[in-house]
Amino acid sequence: xxxxxxxxxxxxxxxxxxxxxxxxxxxxxxxxxxxxxxxxxxxxxxxxxxxxxxxxxxxxxxxxxxxxxxxxxxxxxxxxxxxxxxxxxxxxxxxxxxxxxxxxxxxxxxxxxxxxxxxxxxxxxxxxxxxxxxxxxxxxxxxxxxxxxxxxxxxxxxxxxxxxxxxxxxxxxxxxxxxxxxxxxxxxxxxxxxxxxxxxxxxxxxxxxxxxxxxxxxxxxxxxxxxxxxxxxxxxxxxxxxxxxxxxxxxxxxxxxxxxxxxxxxxxxxxxxxxxxxxxxxxxxxxxxxxxxxxxxxxxxxxxxxxxxxxxxxxxxxxxxxxxxxxxxxxxxxxxxxxxxxxxxxxxxxxxxxxxxxxxxxxxxxxxxxxxxxxxxxxxx
Amino acid sequence: xxxxxxxxxxxxxxxxxxxxxxxxxxxxxxxxxxxxxxxxxxxxxxxxxxxxxxxxxxxxxxxxxxxxxxxxxxxxxxxxxxxxxxxxxxxxxxxxxxxxxxxxxxxxxxxxxxxxxxxxxxxxxxxxxxxxxxxxxxxxxxxxxxxxxxxxxxxxxxxxxxxxxxxxxxxxxxxxxxxxxxxxxxxxxxxxxxxxxxxxxxxxxxxxxxxxxxxxxxxxxxxxxxxxxxxxxxxxxxxxxxxxxxxxxxxxxxxxxxxxxxxxxxxxxxxxxxx
Numbered sequence: 001x002x003x004x005x006x007x008x009x010x011x012x013x014x015x016x017x018x019x020x021x022x023x024x025x026x027x028x029x030x031x032x033x034x035x036x037x038x039x040x041x042x043x044x045x046x047x048x049x050x051x052x053x054x055x056x057x058x059x060x061x062x063x064x065x066x067x068x069x070x071x072x073x074x075x076x077x078x079x080x081x082x083x084x085x086x087x088x089x090x091x092x093x094x095x096x097x098x099x100x101x102x103x104x105x106x107x108x109x110x111x112x113x114x115x116x117x118x119x120x121x122x123x124x125x126x127x128x129x130x131x132x133x134x135x136x137x138x139x140x141x142x143x144x145x146x147x148x149x150x151x152x153x154x155x156x157x158x159x160x161x162x163x164x165x166x167x168x169x170x171x172x173x174x175x176x177x178x179x180x181x182x183x184x185x186x187x188x189x190x191x192x193x194x195x196x197x198x199x200x201x202x203x204x205x206x207x208x209x210x211x212x213x214x215x216x217x218x219x220x221x222x223x224x225x226x227x228x229x230x231x232x233x234x235x236x237x238x239x240x241x242x243x244x245x246x247x248x249x250x251x252x253x254x255x256x257x258x259x260x261x262x263x264x265x266x267x268x269x270x271x272x273x274x275x276x277x278x279x280x281x282x283x284x285x286x287x288x289x290x291x292x293x294x295x296x297x298x299x300x301x302x303x304x305x306x307x308x309x310x311x312x313x314x315x316x317x318x319x320x321x322x323x324x325x326x327x328x329x330x331x332x333x334x335x336x337x338x339x340x341x342x343x344x345x346x347x348x349x350x351x352x353x354x355x356x357x358x359x360x361x362x363x364x365x366x367x368x369x370x371x372x373x374x375x376x377x378x379x380x381x
Numbered sequence: 382x383x384x385x386x387x388x389x390x391x392x393x394x395x396x397x398x399x400x401x402x403x404x405x406x407x408x409x410x411x412x413x414x415x416x417x418x419x420x421x422x423x424x425x426x427x428x429x430x431x432x433x434x435x436x437x438x439x440x441x442x443x444x445x446x447x448x449x450x451x452x453x454x455x456x457x458x459x460x461x462x463x464x465x466x467x468x469x470x471x472x473x474x475x476x477x478x479x480x481x482x483x484x485x486x487x488x489x490x491x492x493x494x495x496x497x498x499x500x501x502x503x504x505x506x507x508x509x510x511x512x513x514x515x516x517x518x519x520x521x522x523x524x525x526x527x528x529x530x531x532x533x534x535x536x537x538x539x540x541x542x543x544x545x546x547x548x549x550x551x552x553x554x555x556x557x558x559x560x561x562x563x564x565x566x567x568x569x570x571x572x573x574x575x576x577x578x579x580x581x582x583x584x585x586x587x588x589x590x591x592x593x594x595x596x597x598x599x600x601x602x603x604x605x606x607x608x609x610x611x612x613x614x615x616x617x618x619x620x621x622x623x624x625x626x627x628x629x630x631x632x633x634x635x636x637x638x639x640x641x642x643x644x645x646x647x648x649x650x651x652x653x654x655x656x
Binding site: 026027029048049051053055057058059061062063064065066067068069070071072073074075077091092095222223224225227228229230231232233240241 | 395424425426428430433440441444445446447448449450451454456457458459460461462463464465466468469486487489490643646647650651
């Protein structure tokens with residue numbers, strides 16, 4: 001890293017750390033795990049210089065808990081991990097979703113299950129990002145496909161978390177995390193940063209979870225002029241346990257879902273490459289999308305009308321966007337480094353269409369190559 | 382002695398509490414509230430953090446910032462709060478299952494880091510909320526719903542663990558003597574560093590009933606008769622107490638506190654000094 005210049009030669013992990021700092025993250029709770037450790041190392045070096053806090057905790061659970069605590073205290077907070085650590089963090093991620101505490105979790109995916117393939121790339125935590133923690137809950141998960149996007153999507157993750165009071169997950173992978181690319185890092189003033197909405201009512205009237213009409217309750221920080229209670233139980237608008245009230249329980253769980261569904265236009269994010277006239281559409285994300293883009297160009301050279309539908313926001317899944325593209329395509333190819341985790345989402349999005357569905361999946365720690373995808377396209381047409 | 386006005390630290394509109402009749406937890410909370418009153422803590426600058434279980438029910442009725450977290454993880458949340466806002470006073474109320482079993486690792490490391498947190502462990506020797514299962518602090522041979530033939534696991538001294546892990550203030554008090562316990566908690570809040578206070582509570586409903594101590598009076602007397610006051614100057618964790626429970630400040634040392642050390646590092650770096 002060459003500090004001071006906007007043009008840098010960086011790893012994806014380093015770009016995540018720089019993006020977090022630019023987005024205003026001033027607390028990082030870390031725990032060592034390959035292939036995510038560089039994020040913690042950069043934060044350990046940089047945060048104290050700017051008055052932020054880096055602490056390496058005793059385990060992945062503690063780092064997640066501390067991140068939530070720091071966020072309640074008013075600090076933008078983040079952690080980073082990989083599969084086994086992501087599993088351990090799930091309990092506290094669920095807590096943060098439930099009590100609506102903004103924070104960011106970066107998961108640099110490696111092959112699983114269990115210790116699996118330390119530390120070869122994988123995309124097999126996509127469903128864990130969606131349903132890793134227990135109970136009904138919404139999720140926002142983003143997926144970068146380049147070093148520059150590691151920076152951009154980390155900034156976006158921080159912004160979305162503050163805007164919607166929810167943990168946002170960045171699903172990087174061992175390739176994106178470790179690849180080095182020349183990147184132009186945007187200057188601070190070029191970035192739009194989002195801060196959590198603060199209450200404006202009199203402290204006596206403050207109800208920390210009362211809907212103000214936007215679906216996203218204003219959030220007071222600890223140590224300001226508002227007192228509040230937070231509980232892991234189902235809670236009423238004042239934040240106190242309401243465990244025997246079905247009406248409150250229903251309203252609470254629906255409000256968690258609705259605050260995301262209502263603002264899908266701000267959250268959905270897909271990158272379309274040559275899909276306008278495409279008869280063959282590839283659906284991909286993260287490092288696999290790099291190969292897919294190359295395969296599209298190879299197919300185009302052969303006169304095959306191929307295109308790429310790339311997910312930058314994976315969760316919530318952009319069903320409508322995919323359906324719009326799939327309607328005019330004859331073939332749809334889902335390719336991921338896992339055993340086809342997004343298959344049912346693709347089927348839901350294209351239900352009733354005549355588009356033929358195909359899959360190219362590989363879960364052996366190897367990147368899916370442009371040639372493999374190109375061969376699949378040839379096989380379809 | 383000044384009459385305590387600890388009601389100002391209660392959300393009286395959230396009363397009554399949910400503890401069983403005869404439970405010791407209210408006495409220990411009362412002792413903590415008296416300590417808060419004596420120190421005149423500002424509720425807006427005070428955070429009370431809990432985990433899961435009967436102990437976790439202390440803070441919803443407290444008038445200050447209150448956060449009930451996940452099982453055993455309260456020390457991790459509290460560490461994040463204190464590290465982000467060192468100016469806040471952070472108190473924890475944890476249980477014996479919550480703090481010594483599922484959260485045991487966090488206790489070791491919060492103590493080792495010497496973060497300025499005051500942790501009160503309410504020890505009722507049992508998992509009460511789930512119906513009376515044995516915890517690491519259930520004495521050997523005592524009965525619980527999951528040790529119906531008597532607990533095979535050895536007695537465990539959680540204060541000894543906290544001291545060995547690096548807690549810079551360790552004390553133990555009993556519900557039978559709330560004024561003394563209040564003094565111990567006050568000492569913990571005043572101490573700069575990780576303070577650990579074990580408050581010996583009692584659970585007549587589950588622990589008592591299964592162990593022929595179902596009267597709250599009997600169970601409190603049982604504890605009282607087995608405890609003895611000690612002083613940190615003369616007390617030593619390795620001494621053989623022959624089954625007697627040492628009560629009082631057990632150890633107290635002034636060592637660098639984590640958030641203070643971190644602040645110094647930030648100042649050094651910002652001045653461009655070598656570290």
